[in-house]
Amino acid sequence: DDAVKIGLILPMTGGQASTGKQIDNAIKLYMQQKGDTVAGKKIEIILKDDAAVPDNTKRLAQELIVNDKVNFIAGFGVTPAALAAAPLATQAKIPEVVMAAGTSIITERSPYIVRTSFTLAQSSTIIGDWAVKNGIKKVATLTSDYAPGNDALTFFKQHFTAGGGEIVEEVKVPLANPDFAPFLQRMKDSKPDAMFVFVPAGQGGNFMKQYAERGLDKSGIRVIGPGDVMDDDLLNNMGDAALGAVTAHLYSAAHPSAMNKDFVAAYKNAFGNRPGFMAVSGYDGIHLIYEALKKTNGATDGDKLIEAMKGMKWESPRGPISIDPETRDIVQNIYIRKVEKVDGELYNVEFATFEAVKDSGKTKK
Amino acid sequence: MTALFDVSTHAMASARWRASEVAFWALALACAFLFPSRYLIMTDIVRLGLFALSLDLILGYAGIVSLGHAAFFGIGAYSAGLLALHGIINEPVIALVAAGLVAALLGFLTSFLVIRGVDLTRLMVTLGIALLLEALAERFSNITGGTDGLQGIEMQPILGLFTFDMFGKTGFFYSLIVMFILFLLARRVVHSPFGLSLRAIRNNPLRAAAIGVPVNRRLIAVYTLAAFYAGIAGALFTQTTALASLDVFSFERSADLMLVLVIGGTGYLYGGLIGAVVFKMLQELFQSITPQYWLFWIGLVLVVIVLVGRARIHRWVLFVPNLIIRQFAGRKAAVAVPESDAS
Amino acid sequence: MPDLLSIQGLRAGYGEAVVLPDMSLALAEGQVLALLGRNGTGKTTLINSIVGIVRRLSGSVALAGRDITAMRPDQRARAGIGWVPQERNIFRSLTVEENMTAVAQPGPWTVERVYEMFPRLQERRRNFGNQLSGGEQQMLAIGRALTLNPKVLLLDEPTEGLAPIIVEELLKAIGPITRSGGICSIIVEQNAQKILGLADRVVILERGTIVHDAASSALKADPSVLERHLGVSGAKAH
């Protein structure tokens, strides 16, 4: 048969819905731009909503594999969901393309997992190093209390303290947290030079608004962290309080490349708002699938596809990226950015680049 | 002596198997063979049905509302997961019972908090207990795996004979059999004097106590039993999916459960099972039509169900089956119809 | 003098069942009417039809010459229908006093005047409705209807659960209340004996139809009517 089926499992409802929407949009955009046939095969996407609940993910993946006979499973908004599907990828020998979930361990759970998003180790280690070098001595941390948050915290701490920095306060906030006031007050009272923040993308806006309300912006406590808190999606609504926040991340909508300008314009045109890093991950994920199929000449054997993906390099809207042939995880530039006003809108403007960063969180063999 | 005869026949009438019930189970079994490609969703339905049956025991019979039934589901799920993960009990059936007992123990302990108070209080206390357990499971991530859940569970074959397969066939038949056995037990229980006393308590606790029913003791007993059932459902969940993550305790799980049971109707045991079928099928249908906005259509169906009236819908749905059954089994054998609701 | 309350060809019931097939009844100002009849003959249904909470199939109800058939029950109440329900229906989460003030209409009957009539209620004025004894609830139901300052007072078995001495006082009071207030009253009663002395007129219902309508003095003279329609002896019970 001539069709290649991709089972796309994303949180389209529930608290993580905006992640799912961005990825879904980006894939639609890509297929619109590049056509839906590759190597003579028609690409067919079957979108399923798992609401970020792992047992849904697992059942949907299993049904996609068994009934729909998909050739890829892709998507996965949160770590537990990606992990839940891992044994199925192994058993069925088909590629699992992770387009969002960000903890390090994921790619180790199956030889068929490839990731096009990022790991929190990538951005957190970089910002840790950067902080030490830029005269930040005392940091208070505020991270969401779940696996990615803990990853971010651990890796930041490792690099920051190794360089001589001091953690003066460490607060983990519950994932479903309505009000940041008491935590921010704690931050303020510990009088750090900067606060390291990781909250999942959607909560960044509220966080920053309350950060400003408490006058932390005026008291000279800077916000640093991985880029999730400054997701382009919401950045423009955060208000001037966000100005000056320094984060390390894989993507900024302000990335100064022609490709990115086109991507941002096309995305805005199609969906009415800016793409965030999730959209890019989805865009690259589908690109990876297309390229792998081209390489195998349309063959859908899972092992061949994975082989084809390993070591693949290409230019993404975020910059040059590649798939590490050993870990199947993404290798990408991490940029240090600062929030600035460009044409009256807030953007993460990149000012330093760390090239070809691998995930440092993999268990050392 | 005809009075005595009448009394004993009528007294036993409610417990007699109806033709429609036999048909129901025959249909369930037939599904197993008719849709071999849908074992997974059918397992999901069976498990949810068992879970809803558990809620029916306390809500439909004893009138205890709960928004935190996932507490027992979750404890069952994690118990089964930990037993398998650490190889403590490798045989799934024994592990299943063990997990159920752990949940029952929790049910017994928390029942003392729950039997106090009015409906709303019970709703919130049960909810609070489930949320606390969720928070605990998150906190003790070294045992539970935190947000990632238990990873790497591998199930041994059932009774050493039947391995869990990728298509979910073993899992489905295993779940169906467990559910049927537990259903038989529940059926026995609700038609016993004990079951009758529960309905009496639900109807009027004041009067129940005034004829000598030890109200609290009965409520504790049935709450513990229901916790056992929910624990088994949770353990089945872990065993058939090889997963256990924090959302087993979630509010959404308890709330969905309530919807399932209410759709199907309370107080006649089949409500949970029918509700599970209807709810899952609707969800599946709408999700495949619109993965983004299916919630809207589910919501619309719920609203319509209520506005039209559940009783009326039951009557419409059962109109044809009842017609057929009457042809074969005479006038009185219509499909059981739920009692009016608690509260 | 025009009739204060007049019911014409009223047909009413519940769902399919017609309880009152064709009822016509008129009361003049100052009149006290006793409504008798066995269990389930439709006394309460008649009262509740006047209140407006029973399904009307046809016929009309007029109050002081004004047709109130099309009015909602609450409009009827404000137009002058005062109701003591058979089941008392005290508002349980309102205090005794609030039970009255919530529905009160301006007029001679004030909460204070009710307290004079039932001192017991004054003692319990801050109790909630569900903390009253059975008899206190009955007193409150009567007091509540009075504070509506109705033109027509409908009392559905008002003596139920009251101590004999209170029953006696209540029944004694109803005549003067009716006559001095320029209103009319209908009292439903199980015990014909209690009521004969007080009512001007007695109506006996049987299966929703009036089978006897006469001045009470006539009934006193001929107790066999009671025997025939109510199955109780008109003679003293003991």
Next chain:
Amino acid sequence: MASILTNLFDGVAYGMLLFVLACGLAVTLGLMNFVNLAHGAFAMAGGYICAVLVNNSGWPFFGGLPLAFVGSAVIGVALERTLYRHLYSRSHLDQVLFSIGLVFMSVAAVDYIMGSSRVFIKLPAALEGQIDLFGVGIGRYRLMIVVICGLLTLALQLILVKTRFGSRLRAAVDDPRAAIGLGINVPQVFAFTFAFGCGLAGLGGALSAEILGLDPYFPLKFMIYFLIVVTVGGSSSITGPFLASLLLGIADVAGKYYVPKLGPFVIYTVMIVILLWRPNGLFGRTAAR
């Protein structure tokens, strides 16, 4: 010391916000005995109305707030007249099913119309930042919340306890048939009350966007909080939920500040303990329903 007071203030503000959000539910659930789990949907509606007016149509924030109230109240009364009123006499389980259905519909509809990203309402500069009062940091926005909510609470308490409307409402709830037969226009009382509750929710939704975040899942995310407030407060008055909101707000803020590791435990434990101690809530009447 200063931070204790700041925390106390934050807790009070958070509690007041919870109260305005939940007090409509306290009325529908507590007084009208109707389990309206869709309460949060009206709050969300108010939030989005205000956001659209302020962000897209350039209304001032203080002009958007009253319209959030009015808009939600209008939606509320429309739904009450067409749908809700058929359900007053139905079982609680029916009401749960129905109102959850409405929540689902509203979530998906808002997601469709407004998108799933969070929305913020542009604030006037006067509401940004903190005032320093003898070393105690007072957030201007939170101060506004305290003032608005405090006034509302007073007004509400007066209406319910001191006016005849309050007792008529309770009478209508206790026994609608008797109430209507005794001259209370029950449908009108219910519709008015319902609309008022929805309006308050809408106002709360608009006020809370800044602090709690506004997105299509708002009604589901905060349903539990509303229920906690109403249950802990007890259903017989407005003072109950008010004190419960304050207690929970302060306990939550203090808990998170002083024992951040126990974050979510505090609020649930407080709830369970209070309900065990007083099964009908702080101000529940023991004998009533």
Next chain:
Amino acid sequence: MTIALETRGLEKSFGALRVTRDLSLKVMQGARHALIGPNGAGKTTVINQLTGVLTPNSGRILLEGTDITGLSVHKRVLRGLSRTFQINQLYPDLTPLETIGLAVSERMGRGGDWWRRMGTRSDVNAEIAEILSRFHLLDVMTELTSTLPYGKQRLLEIAVAIAAKPRVLLLDEPAAGVPESERHDILAAVAALPRDVTVLLIEHDMDLVFSFADRISVLVNGGLLTEGAPDEVARDPQVRAVYLGEAADA
């Protein structure tokens, strides 16, 4: 003669309101005892304390000589103290058959049986049949209680109390709401109880009280005003002043 039921210095207050005041009451074995008094005198409250629905502030309650003050409601029933309610307390969704069946099962201590189906014990069935026929409920035994006419419900209310085979039976206004023509059904059922069953009756219908009781206690303001044989009480001027009024001429 032995004392079936006794209170010693019973006290109960609702807030500031003393509803039962130092009440010491003795009901003899086999007596037909009536408790009368003005509205709000505290009669129902006394019954509620006797049965354990309310806990007295102080004082003792003795059933056949043993102290039952601290016992829970259902344990008192199992010891032979049963009651009817002023307002029917029935199970709307259960049938009379089930209602009586449960009462009989509980009395035999078999109410907790969870493995045995209803209707499988012939001794239970026989007793159910006997009670249902005694109260003319056989023809409606499979109908839901909520659909029964009021009179039948009232009979069922009394039947349930009697199904518990009480040695002491408390009746709170059993004839309330029942028309004169049907009262004798209820009276007859109560009169047909074995002589050794003690009955304590609360009733405002003086015809009924005087035709039934062999002893009357008068409760006023929570305390005992007087006690004696029916004709003594009927003649008592105090009783006439606070309760009976002029009409009483028994």
